[in-house]
Amino acid sequence: MSAWSELASQRLPRSEGPWAWLAAGSVALSLLMLGGLLLLIAVRGLGHFWPAGVVQLELEDGRALAGRVVRELPLEQGERERLYYTANRDLDGQVWHWLAVSDIVASERPRDLLVLERRFHGEFIGRLVEVGSVDFPDPTSTATADWNALQASLAELQALRSERDRLRREQLRPLIQQLDADPRDAQARRELAAVNERVRALQHAMQGKVAILESADGRRLVQPLDEILRAWRPNAMTTGEKLTAWARGVWRFLSEGPRDGNTAGGVWPAIFGTVLMVLLMSLLVAPFGVLAAVYLNEVAHQGRLTNLVRISVRNLAGVPSIVYGVFGLGVFVYGVGGSLDEWFFSDELPSPTFGTGGLLWASLTLALLTLPVVIVATEEGLARIPVQQREGALALGATRFETLTRVILPMTVPAMLTGVILAIARAAGEVAPLMLVGVAKLAPQVPVDAEFPFLHLERKFMHLGYHIYDTAFHGNDVQAALPLVYATALLLIGVILVLNLTAIFLRHYFRTRHGYVPRQ
Amino acid sequence: MIEPPHPFSPSRSRWRRQRDRLATGLIALGGIVVVLAVLAIGVFLVVEVLPALLGGQLDTQRVFASLTPMAWGTLKAALWAMLFSVPLALGAAIHSSMFMSQRLRSRMKPTLELMEALPGVVVGFIAGLVMAPWVERHLAGTLTLLLLLPLGVLLAGGVWRRLSPAWRRWFSLSRAGLWLVPWLALLVMAAFALSPWLERLLVDGDLRVWLDREMGIDYASRNAMIVGVAMGFAVIPSIYALAEDALSGVPGGLGEGAHALGATRWQTLWKVVLPAAAPGIFAAVMIGAGRAVGETMIVLMASGNTALMSLSPFEGMRSMAAGIVVELPEAVPGSEAYVMLMLAALLLFLFTFLVNTLAEVVRSRLRRRYRWLGVAP
Numbered sequence: 001m002s003a004w005s006e007l008a009s010q011r012l013p014r015s016e017g018p019w020a021w022l023a024a025g026s027v028a029l030s031l032l033m034l035g036g037l038l039l040l041i042a043v044r045g046l047g048h049f050w051p052a053g054v055v056q057l058e059l060e061d062g063r064a065l066a067g068r069v070v071r072e073l074p075l076e077q078g079e080r081e082r083l084y085y086t087a088n089r090d091l092d093g094q095v096w097h098w099l100a101v102s103d104i105v106a107s108e109r110p111r112d113l114l115v116l117e118r119r120f121h122g123e124f125i126g127r128l129v130e131v132g133s134v135d136f137p138d139p140t141s142t143a144t145a146d147w148n149a150l151q152a153s154l155a156e157l158q159a160l161r162s163e164r165d166r167l168r169r170e171q172l173r174p175l176i177q178q179l180d181a182d183p184r185d186a187q188a189r190r191e192l193a194a195v196n197e198r199v200r201a202l203q204h205a206m207q208g209k210v211a212i213l214e215s216a217d218g219r220r221l222v223q224p225l226d227e228i229l230r231a232w233r234p235n236a237m238t239t240g241e242k243l244t245a246w247a248r249g250v251w252r253f254l255s256e257g258p259r260d261g262n263t264a265g266g267v268w269p270a271i272f273g274t275v276l277m278v279l280l281m282s283l284l285v286a287p288f289g290v291l292a293a294v295y296l297n298e299v300a301h302q303g304r305l306t307n308l309v310r311i312s313v314r315n316l317a318g319v320p321s322i323v324y325g326v327f328g329l330g331v332f333v334y335g336v337g338g339s340l341d342e343w344f345f346s347d348e349l350p351s352p353t354f355g356t357g358g359l360l361w362a363s364l365t366l367a368l369l370t371l372p373v374v375i376v377a378t379e380e381g382l383a384r385i386p387v388q389q390r391e392g393a394l395a396l397g398a399t400r401f402e403t404l405t406r407v408i409l410p411m412t413v414p415a416m417l418t419g420v421i422l423a424i425a426r427a428a429g430e431v432a433p434l435m436l437v438g439v440a441k442l443a444p445q446v447p448v449d450a451e452f453p454f455l456h457l458e459r460k461f462m463h464l465g466y467h468i469y470d471t472a473f474h475g476n477d478v479q480a481a482l483p484l485v486y487a488t489a490l491l492l493i494g495v496i497l498v499l500n501l502t503a504i505f506l507r508h509y510f511r512t513r514h515g516y517v518p519r520q
Numbered sequence: 521m522i523e524p525p526h527p528f529s530p531s532r533s534r535w536r537r538q539r540d541r542l543a544t545g546l547i548a549l550g551g552i553v554v555v556l557a558v559l560a561i562g563v564f565l566v567v568e569v570l571p572a573l574l575g576g577q578l579d580t581q582r583v584f585a586s587l588t589p590m591a592w593g594t595l596k597a598a599l600w601a602m603l604f605s606v607p608l609a610l611g612a613a614i615h616s617s618m619f620m621s622q623r624l625r626s627r628m629k630p631t632l633e634l635m636e637a638l639p640g641v642v643v644g645f646i647a648g649l650v651m652a653p654w655v656e657r658h659l660a661g662t663l664t665l666l667l668l669l670p671l672g673v674l675l676a677g678g679v680w681r682r683l684s685p686a687w688r689r690w691f692s693l694s695r696a697g698l699w700l701v702p703w704l705a706l707l708v709m710a711a712f713a714l715s716p717w718l719e720r721l722l723v724d725g726d727l728r729v730w731l732d733r734e735m736g737i738d739y740a741s742r743n744a745m746i747v748g749v750a751m752g753f754a755v756i757p758s759i760y761a762l763a764e765d766a767l768s769g770v771p772g773g774l775g776e777g778a779h780a781l782g783a784t785r786w787q788t789l790w791k792v793v794l795p796a797a798a799p800g801i802f803a804a805v806m807i808g809a810g811r812a813v814g815e816t817m818i819v820l821m822a823s824g825n826t827a828l829m830s831l832s833p834f835e836g837m838r839s840m841a842a843g844i845v846v847e848l849p850e851a852v853p854g855s856e857a858y859v860m861l862m863l864a865a866l867l868l869f870l871f872t873f874l875v876n877t878l879a880e881v882v883r884s885r886l887r888r889r890y891r892w893l894g895v896a897p
Binding site for chain 1: 536537539540543544547548550551552554555557558559560561564565568607608609610611612614615616618619628630631632633634635637638639640641642643644645646648649650657669670673674676677680693696697698700701703704705708753756760784785786790807810811813814815816817820821841844845848849853861862865868869872873875876877880
């Protein structure tokens with residue numbers, strides 16, 4: 001039988017076959033993983049701020065507990081166990097309880113259960129017995145105290161606190177600066193004493209009151225009111241109130257500093273550190289990247305050497321970030337920083353000033369890391385400008401420099417912006433090099449303040465990405481920190497996605513505005 | 521009134537020419553300095569490492585001995601990541617270049633680019649703290665997934681052939697990447713629901729206990745499998761983007777000719793497009809490998825950081841990048857550990873730089889070939 005009839009006897013294939021479906025499946029799987037990851041982070045990160053309901057439990061052995069359900073896991077033989085967050089670290093010594101579901105006899109959601117966020121010992125979950133003064137605590141009283149009384153006292157305390165902060169900010173600090181300048185100013189000295197007296201009186205007024213609290217199993221606790229940050233009764237809140245509380249929680253997360261070993265509070269210093277570092281970096285990377293790209297594309301002789309340099313620069317974008325970190329540590333921190341210390345800060349040695357990681361070195365390292373990104377993007381933009389534009393400008397008598405500054409660079413601005421934005425997006429997510437050149441677990445001082453020279457380039461700073469790593473892997477209570485890590489991750493991803501989308505949009509806009517003319 | 525100088529007066533044009541020369545010179549100087557600064561990284565690492573190693577003050581034997589497990593761990597992590605990502609990324613590239621409509625493809629690429637932008641620290645956190653404990657509890661379910669997902673996709677393909685033409689047009693293969701997503705999500709849930717039952721049937725009880733008892737495999741919570749999946753996830757977009765470029769850059773005439781002779785799209789791909797684009801796909805895989813070798817945070821957070829030398833997917837490892845980031849801040853400059861870590865950084869640099877250069881050379885040859893084949897991409 002000839003080959004032709006053999007072929008003809010086969011049925012022509014009607015479908016694409018199994019491999020085409022597997023290829024389609026891999027697209028679907030990639031999308032599923034991406035979507036699942038984003039959804040997980042978004043739900044967990046945003047859900048943390050929702051004032052979840054609190055349940056009161058009665059167990060088989062007669063114990064009583066109150067807390068929030070965190071998760072549920074299957075045990076052997078069809079049993080299930082639940083993890084409850086019960087707070088009250090000062091009473092129980094721990095905040096987590098694993099309970100077998102079958103041990104729970106009764107569970108209800110009483111409306112009077114109270115959650116307090118406190119400055120020490122974390123949260124409290126229980127009931128309010130009485131709000132009284134510190135001199136006459138009456139632990140025998142059984143009357144259910146008025147929730148409104150607590151709220152009123154807390155509002156009063158908040159007013160006192162903001163009055164104290166205002167006094168400190170507006171009167172105390174200027175007076176101290178005045179005295180620093182002229183220590184013999186008797187008038188200022190008298191005023192300072194008077195203001196100090198008022199602040200002390202306010203402090204004293206704050207310390208007066210206590211709340212008597214009762215945990216779910218009936219133990220009493222005397223809690224000074226000025227240590228209470230917030231109080232709410234989640235079971236009695238309406239959906240609208242919960243939404244308001246959620247929005248406030250998100251705002252506090254964005255605007256406050258971390259507390260309790262990074263397991264509570266917000267990430268404001270980390271946001272500030274990340275933004276400041278990235279800003280400094282883009283100030284460094286934008287001009288130098290554009291300069292190098294203009295040189296490579298417009299000035300240098302387009303020969304073999306330039307092509308080699310161009311390929312090397314492109315390849316440096318693929319070199320792992322950690323290698324840049326090593327370079328930053330060796331050259332900037334130990335090399336340049338060490339020399340600077342010897343020349344200018346020798347009286348402070350052996351404790352280093354610039355000879356250790358800091359804001360400046362971190363920005364420089366990341367600038368170096370993102371230079372290839374900016375150079376490549378700008379070069380692409382330059383290569384895309386139609387050659388007629390150049391020829392037209394030159395034909396009208398412009399010099400090369402004039403052609404460059406008046407015609408070519410303005411047309412390349414979107415490409416430069418794309419490059420810088422991509423560089424920023426990459427730098428905001430990099431953590432590994434920062435761990436070598438200047439990030440800190442907890443930086444008490446923000447690198448910008450009112451003290452000369454205002455911007456402290458040698459200080460260490462906090463960073464969102466490192467905050468995630470550190471809180472998740474080096475915290476004391478990972479379970480408690482997890483929701484905040486999710487929220488931080490969501491914030492970081494949000495910032496990076498917005499930056500990337502801007503870059504994509506700019507690129508698209510740029511492509512449609514000037515036709516694509518590839519380099520010949 | 522003073523006459524404005526004529527634009528072509530000799531003095532003004534001389535001044536303009538001088539300004540032009542000065543500015544060009546300055547740009548050249550600045551450009552060269554920036555380029556040199558960028559290229560200085562390699563020089564710096566060589567200068568730090570070579571004299572210390574050749575100087576004879578350090579015990580080079582010990583330096584290499586402590587480097588070996590880290591190099592092994594790096595390669596192992598990269599290997600598992602590539603095992604996970606290469607089939608997925610190439611499959612996705614093939615699907616979007618051969619089957620997707622132009623419109624859908626122009627949406628697909630930025631989406632996967634966003635995937636690349638996800639910071640390593642976030643992927644590492646999810647892998648180390650969420651996925652690792654989950655997989656440890658649902659090991660059987662995870663392994664079932666490996667089998668169930670491809671089978672489920674094939675099943676979908678089989679069912680599709682039995683559909684009426686109207687349904688087929690609605691659920692077309694060119695949109696399969698989208699409508700398969702909910703089906704896959706369903707399969708994932710089914711795998712985890714089925715796995716306890718399968719476990720009881722096949723290994724009577726807990727798979728982990730069985731692995732330990734029967735096969736002598738010690739299961740570590742943070743292991744190479746987790747690293748492979750997490751890092752594979754991070755590497756997929758870069759392989760996908762480059763492979764997709766290579767595939768859709770193949771001159772259209774080749775594919776159209778094959779179609780005209782009666783080949784299906786898959787036959788066209790396998791016999792015509794893929795051989796033409798093979799170097800580009802090779803380059804994409806190389807660049808992916810370069811990324812996997814250098815990725816730091818994912819390995820650090822998901823690998824357990826134990827210096828073991830085994831190929832088992834259920835055991836941890838320590839990679840060079842993770843070792844550098846943990847140990848270098850404490851190492852005293854000039855000490856044995858410092859030189860060892862610098863050597864590790866140099867190796868990382870050389871490896872990625874060479875791999876990328878190779879990939880770049882291959883890609884530029886490929887572009888020339890496409891141009892020679894007729895239609896420019």
